Amino acid sequence: MAKDYSRTQRIGDQMQRELSFLIQREIKDPRLGMITVTAVEVARDLSHAKVFITVMGKEDSADEIERNLEILHExxxxxxxxxxxxxxxxxxxxxxxxxxxxxxxxxxxxxxxxRAVAEDRLHTGKGEE
Incomplete structure (x- = not known):
């Protein structure tokens, strides 16, 4: 069972929880939108971690995403x-x-x-009458 859930996965999960908390509570940049950390992939040698984020709310335009990524990189x-x-x-x-x-x-x-289900219901309803 230990092989199914490797050390890098456990570290990635812990980093995801910690980063979610830190981004929400510790980064005081007002330009930063509502960030959610969706996943963290850690390299086997633990030298690099790729952090995947989403931006919630109205800030999902390409410019806003780039700005939030830049803030996080800083x-x-x-x-x-x-x-x-x-x-x-x-x-x-x-x-x-x-x-x-x-x-x-x-x-x-x-x-x-x-939308497809709604259109299907409309077509099915017309066919019965």
């Missing part, structure tokens, strides 16, 4: 230092932030499915 050193204090790791991975478009894509697909 705060990466601070976040890494805070992670070092809260996690018991010999060395804290370098943080690389990326936008996770899967949530937006999921919402778009759900809307398409709902």
């Amino acid at each position: 705060a990466a050193g601070f976040l890494r230092m805070q992670l070092g204090k809260s996690m018991k790791l010999r060395s804290v991975p370098q943080l690389h932030f990326s936008y996770d478009a899967s949530v937006r894509r999921g919402v778009e697909l759900s809307a398409l499915i709902e």
Whole structure:
């Protein structure tokens, strides 16, 4: 069972929880939107971590996403230092932030499915009369 859930996955999950808290509570930049950390992929040698984020609310335009990513890149050193204090790791991975478009894509697909179901109901209702 231990092989199914590797050390890097456990570290990634812990980093996700810690980063979510730190971004929400410790970064005081007013330009930063509502950020959600969706996943963290840690390299096997623990030297790098790819942090996937989404931006909630109205800030989902490409410019807003880029601005939020830039703010997080600027705060990466601070976040890494805070992670070092809260996690018991010999060395804290370098943080690389990326936008996770899967949530937006999921919402778009759900809307398409709902629209298709609604159209199907309209066509089925007309055929019965």
